[in-house]
Amino acid sequence: MGESNVNAEREQLLRQFDAGQHLKQLRGDRPLSEISKLMNVSKGYLSEVERGIRLPSDHFIGEIAKVYNTDVDDLFFRWGKIPILSYHVIAENKKLAKTIAEISRRKGLTDEQKERLCDSIHKAYKEVIDEIEAEKK
Template sequence: MAKGKVSKSVEGLGDYLKEQRVKARLSLRQLADLAGVSNPYLSQIERGLRRPSAEVLQQIAKALRISAEQLYVRAGIVSPEEGSHRVVAGSVELAILGDSGLTERQKQSLLDVHASFLALNRAAENSAADESRPTQP
């Protein structure tokens, strides 16, 4: 892997995005404007130097008029499995981000609540595991 690259999946995502952008006959600047991201940031994504969030991928997909799910697969967020897609990580987060009936503030609030519940559950599991360990004399 070339120095400075994030990972092969991100590099492949960047190549795919550039290919889709060229097919759509959009300049880097035009796509950045349509997707609501900065030109340098989009350039870094295309070169495999940055890993975009699911939300940014959704914005880019909308601007390119392609399936966000395709970008999630390319980014390694979603895994293709027997013709359907199974979410590998972040299914709740993706559902929240993909809900067009929510405002950005509502989405962020839901994501914060979800993250706090997960942290509480992890803390409770760790506490229970600590209590079940035998103590050393």
């Protein structure tokens, strides 16, 4: 296994651990058995997710968001996953997919510069949405 694969695997395991810790915080003092019943999963499975041993399915992440009344997109990102709706939008929009790929492949850009580019895309989106909403009035 190459060094980059080992690093990627290590990063994913850290994400899983951090996401699991976040779940423990969301659960608070509520018993694991109570939450596992609400989610229709075994206590063992939920415990493994909370300890970062298991990577939950997209469906289960959605169930977690419902039970804890928290942002589903935030949970996806905590596990290093792309929300399913975002995936479909990117898959259906060649220009958007190409732009994202070019940003990630662009040599010479720092992570901060890539983040600035993504922030600019998001800002442009918000501006267009505001214009559309204003036109409706």
